[in-house]
Amino acid sequence: MAEYSTIKPLVLYDIPSNESSPRCWGPNTAKTRFNLSYKRIPFTTQWVEYPSIAPTMESLGADPLLPVAQSPSDEPSYTLPVIYDPNHDKYVTDSFAIAQYLDSVYPTPGRELFPEGTAALQRAWEAAFTGALQKGLRAVYAGVPAKLNPPSGEYFARTRAKRFGVNTWEEISSNALDASDPSSRAAHLRELQAGLAGVEGWLKVSSGGGKWVMGDHLSWADVFLGAWLLWFSRVAEDWEEIKGWHGGRWGRFFDDILAESDVKLD
Ligand SMILES: N[C@@H](CCC(=O)N[C@@H](CS)C(=O)NCC(=O)O)C(=O)O
Known part of the structure; x- marks a missing residue:
């Protein structure tokens, strides 16, 4: 390298x-x-x-x-x-x-994010992945403002409420995370789980049983998934549950990509 x-x-x-x-x-x-x-x-x-x-x-x-x-x-x-x-x-x-x-x-032979001819397919992976998880994401979004400094927290809640088509952020956060409303919270989590079940189905047919989307070669597609898992791990109240879904695949994948990337978290 x-x-x-x-x-x-x-x-x-x-x-x-x-x-x-x-x-x-x-x-x-x-x-x-x-x-x-x-x-x-x-x-x-x-x-x-x-x-x-x-x-x-x-x-x-x-x-x-x-x-x-x-x-x-x-x-x-x-x-x-x-x-x-x-x-x-x-x-x-x-x-x-x-x-x-x-x-x-910075070509780094052996560590290409886009092996020859795969950029368009990896772009499509992004769209498919985002689409699969979209419905359950309120469970994750809800935890974000509390993790940010006040100017960013206020900005995030205001702009994302608009994006979700609701008047106030409380409509998102109470829907998704109000423990006294377990069915609503559970509903968003189940949506997320169903989305990840789809992704798990894609990963299962990966070549040669390797742990990455392209088998043994870590690529952009894995980084996309790993970055979302990092997001979940940092803001989702239910991360402990999420990482155990599908036989613990998400927790394992996250540990593997952190180790393989030797990621500098800052
Ligand atoms: N497709 C872009 C999306 C970038 C994006 O949406 N970034 C968010 C932060 S996670 C942002 O900077 N938003 C600015 C804003 O909300 O004003 C990428 O992958 O870089």
């Missing part, structure tokens, strides 16, 4: 939780964290609170996320992760584009 210990460290822009260590928690920035760690590319983290993402990225000259990377009706918007590569004086936005950039500029 190529050795990158002598290059200038890249900068990963990430959103902090309100815990001192680790501070990382979000699924999108975690993908890049896994990628950099797995490829053994040195990096430092620059923490940015949600309301500061757009002004900070605009002032740095980083690109907004283009609508095509989201849905056709969306406006361009500033999102994290963004990386800055001082070795090429370049900012890159969007976890998928960053992974492709890293594969092309």
